[in-house]
Amino acid sequence: MLRKTALVTAGAMLLAGTALASGEEASDAEKAVKYRKAVFTAMGHNFGPMVAMMKGKVAWDGDEFATRAERVADLADMPWEGFVEGTADVGNSEAKAVVWEDTAKFEDLQSQLADRTAALAEAASGGAERQAVGQAFKKVGETCKSCHDDFKED
Ligand code: ASC
Numbered sequence: 001m002l003r004k005t006a007l008v009t010a011g012a013m014l015l016a017g018t019a020l021a022s023g024e025e026a027s028d029a030e031k032a033v034k035y036r037k038a039v040f041t042a043m044g045h046n047f048g049p050m051v052a053m054m055k056g057k058v059a060w061d062g063d064e065f066a067t068r069a070e071r072v073a074d075l076a077d078m079p080w081e082g083f084v085e086g087t088a089d090v091g092n093s094e095a096k097a098v099v100w101e102d103t104a105k106f107e108d109l110q111s112q113l114a115d116r117t118a119a120l121a122e123a124a125s126g127g128a129e130r131q132a133v134g135q136a137f138k139k140v141g142e143t144c145k146s147c148h149d150d151f152k153e154d
Contacts, residue, residue: 036082062127
């Protein structure tokens with residue numbers, strides 16, 4: 001009787017331990033997805049008003065544009081650590097599996113984003129006019145699009 005109780009207890013502890021271990025894994029993966037999406041949300045929040053100014057939907061404000069360009073450049077190297085292997089289908093991830101298959105291409109686009117957002121922040125610094133940032137802005141948008149086309153679910 002005692003022995004059986006001990007066995008059951010050991011079994012229950014083992015199960016609890018397993019549940020805890022997989023629970024921890026899931027939550028680390030979920031945190032990684034949440035983190036990368038949060039950074040992209042912050043980028044989009046700052047990029048959106050820049051798009052609106054570029055399109056003439058809101059009045060041009062060179063100082064605001066410069067501030068937002070600076071923020072996007074600062075954020076540009078942050079999402080990538082959230083792309084933890086095995087998280088393509090975790091939470092509300094929109095990453096395609098190819099992120100972890102064509103890492104060379106994914107990393108090239110990361111560098112391109114860093115370079116182009118830095119160039120945009122540079123062009124915008126001090127509150128430039130719209131014409132002075134147009135080309136650099138277009139380049140950033142092209143990088144966003146290339147990466148979304150290949151690596152993000154629609
Ligand atoms: C945006 C936004 C993006 C990019 C991309 C550019 O405004 O949220 O992800 O521009 O659409 O092609």
